[in-house]
Each structure stands twice: as C-alpha cells, then as structure tokens.
Amino acid sequence: MARDLVVKATCGADDAERVNQAFTVAAAAVASGARVSLWLTGEAAWFAVPGRAASFSLPLATPLASLLDAVLAGGSVTVCSQCAERRDIMSSSVVDGIRIAGAAVFTEEILADGVQALVY
Template identity: 60%
Template sequence: MAKKLVIKVTAGADAPERCSQAFTVAAVAVASGVEVSLWLTGESSWFALPGRAAEFDLPHAAPLPDLIDSVMSAGRITLCTQCAARRDISEQDVIPGVRIAGAQVFVQEATTEGVQALVY
C-alpha cells in the first residue's frame, strides 16, 4: 500500500511557526518518498502567488520558497477554491503547477484508504 499524506495549512505570516512546520513536514515527507498533497487555506493561501513565499521569514527555519520547490518536485499543492475567491486569486495568478480545488476534492483525498491527514 502506497503512503500518502494530506496536509492542510491554515496559517501564514500570522502564525509563522505553525506555517513553517506544515511546509517542513510536507517537504520532509516528499524527500522520504511519501506522496504529499499540501492544501493552502486561510492565510497560507497567499503563498500560492509568485514571490509571496520569499517575503516569509522565520529564524532557524528553512526558506519557504525552498520548501515549496521541494513539495512541488514530487507532490501537489492545492489552493482552496473559497480561500482563493475571498482573496481575488485566480488560476492565472498562482505559481505554475498549483491547482485550485474545493472541499469535495479535499475530502476525497483525505478519506482515501491508507491516507494520513494533518491540519496546521
């Protein structure tokens, strides 16, 4: 059975340690061969936009752009449909490779047999 991890991150610059933990866990999981689906919701939604991750700074943490690149290399990043709409973010605005999808897709991914889900 393949390992899969679905991570939903709600925190952004408003809660930098929680935000960084989510991206770090996702990147480490990808590096460990785990299939990762990282969902950006709430304030983390802004990191779907080019250049926004470079503005994030947390001492003693890996740079957020590097973590995003790691996740994108072998995992998937999804921006919540409603969160995108509330911030006027469209598919044309996001980093190439980031998809926009809603709760139905999240529930489908998170409830698949053998999947572990984490929320930050």
C-alpha cells in the same frame, strides 16, 4: 512503503511557526518518498502567489520558497477555492504547478485508503 500524506496549512505569516511546520513536514514527507498533497487554506493561500513564499522569513527555518519548491517537485499543492476567491486569487495568478480546488477534492483525498491527514 510510505503512506500518502495530506497536509493542510490554515494560517499564514500571522502564525509563522505553525505555517512553517506545515511546509516542513510536507517537504520532509516528499523527501522520504511519500505521496504528498499540501493544501493552502485561509491566510496560507497567499503563499501560492509568486513571490509570497520568498518574502516569508522565520529565523533558523528553511526558506518557505525552498520547501514549496520541494513539495511541488515531488507532490502536489492546492489552494482552497473559497479561500482563493475571498482573496481574489485566480488560477492565472498562482505559481506554476499549483491548482485551485474545493472541499470535494480535499475530502476525496483525505478519505482515500492509507492516507494520513495533518492540519496545521
């Protein structure tokens, strides 16, 4: 049985390989049958806005929009509430299925039994 996985992406297009790795690991874990929660913090919060993931490009990498779709199809995606607020990202302006939540929810997820947390 696969463990639950929480992946926290802390960067955006400013660190393309690192953010791509976070999305890739989250999508691969979903494909393997793990319960996955992907958190978008800092500049990664922008990828919750429609069209932003599609505009991201990294040579030889699976398109970020496809990875985001895979995680949304089998897991959950959350934007940090403070990160969203600092960028004027509202719950009405994010991709369908993405929620905005704060540190208390993140802490609850990572402290649950059997959870592996990764930060990129």
